[in-house]
Amino acid sequence: MLRAANLTVRYPGTTQPAVERVGMESVAGTMVAIVGPNGSGKSTLVRALIGLVAATEGLVELEGRPIAGWAPAERARRVGFLSQREEYPFAWRVEEVVAFGRYAWLAPLASLGKRDREVIDRSLQRADVGDLRHRKIDTLSGGEWQRVRIARALAQEPRILVLDEPTAALDLGHEMEIFELVRELTAEGLAAVVVTHQLNLAARFANQLILLDRGKAVAAGVPAQVMRADLLERVFGWPVDVDRVVDGVPQLVPRRRGGSHP
Numbered sequence: 001m002l003r004a005a006n007l008t009v010r011y012p013g014t015t016q017p018a019v020e021r022v023g024m025e026s027v028a029g030t031m032v033a034i035v036g037p038n039g040s041g042k043s044t045l046v047r048a049l050i051g052l053v054a055a056t057e058g059l060v061e062l063e064g065r066p067i068a069g070w071a072p073a074e075r076a077r078r079v080g081f082l083s084q085r086e087e088y089p090f091a092w093r094v095e096e097v098v099a100f101g102r103y104a105w106l107a108p109l110a111s112l113g114k115r116d117r118e119v120i121d122r123s124l125q126r127a128d129v130g131d132l133r134h135r136k137i138d139t140l141s142g143g144e145w146q147r148v149r150i151a152r153a154l155a156q157e158p159r160i161l162v163l164d165e166p167t168a169a170l171d172l173g174h175e176m177e178i179f180e181l182v183r184e185l186t187a188e189g190l191a192a193v194v195v196t197h198q199l200n201l202a203a204r205f206a207n208q209l210i211l212l213d214r215g216k217a218v219a220a221g222v223p224a225q226v227m228r229a230d231l232l233e234r235v236f237g238w239p240v241d242v243d244r245v246v247d248g249v250p251q252l253v254p255r256r257r258g259g260s261h262p
């Protein structure tokens with residue numbers, strides 16, 4: 001559905017590519033997690049996947065067509081994207097922000113029709129923010145705001161969700177809610193691509209992991225192929241143990257400096 005092959009992105013004025021010869025494929029009903037240290041190219045990769053930055057080399061295809069050939073609104077009817085950072089200049093209400101997602105389907109400045117309102121309602125319910133619909137967005141907690149953003153993406157009726165660190169700064173309960181929600185959405189047929197620093201959750205929830213290190217995919221595959229102590233130690237520069245298994249997948253425990261893990 002959405003795939004990259006041999007993808008390289010080099011920003012103007014830089015010598016090292018931010019992403020170098022990366023391949024990946026996002027398929028309906030599955031979650032791909034992109035992991036790696038700060039600055040390893042995760043955001044660049046997802047931005048290239050949705051056509052926000054151009055490939056220097058290689059290709060990105062959405063439904064078999066080069067991503068650069070998609071008109072933005074047409075692309076937004078296929079792909080919902082939550083960027084890592086987003087500022088709103090005005091405290092809109094939750095249902096207004098979710099309604100923005102409908103503009104992927106509407107003529108410029110057209111008003112919302114009955115079907116649009118139904119999709120907005122459904123999206124609010126699906127992300128469990130129906131009770132917040134009249135709240136101003138500057139009054140929301142971090143977890144509520146992320147769910148509102150997911151509702152807005154769902155209002156685009158996408159086939160693919162691309163989420164860049166959707167749980168950064170969320171406590172563990174709210175973080176689990178986001179992962180469970182995205183997993184449910186994939187069970188309903190969506191494809192999901194999630195950038196996250198939560199290696200353990202990525203391993204438990206995702207079908208495929210891609211580990212980036214300085215722009216290169218140094219490991220990719222089912223979670224057990226990536227959750228390897230030697231590999232993670234090298235990439236993250238910190239000693240780890242990977243000997244616990246939860247939900248059938250290996251889990252990582254970082255070691256204390258100089259200490260030994262029981």
Ligand code: ADP
Pocket residue numbers: 011012014018036037038039040041042043044045
């Ligand atoms: P991550 O999301 O994994 O933290 P990024 O994709 O944001 O990594 O960044 C990868 C590399 O590209 C970093 O070295 C970063 O400084 C660089 N980079 C990101 N955006 C730009 C840009 N617009 N111009 C130049 N360099 C950039």
Ligand code: MG
Pocket residue numbers: 042043044084164
């Ligand atoms: Mg990033």
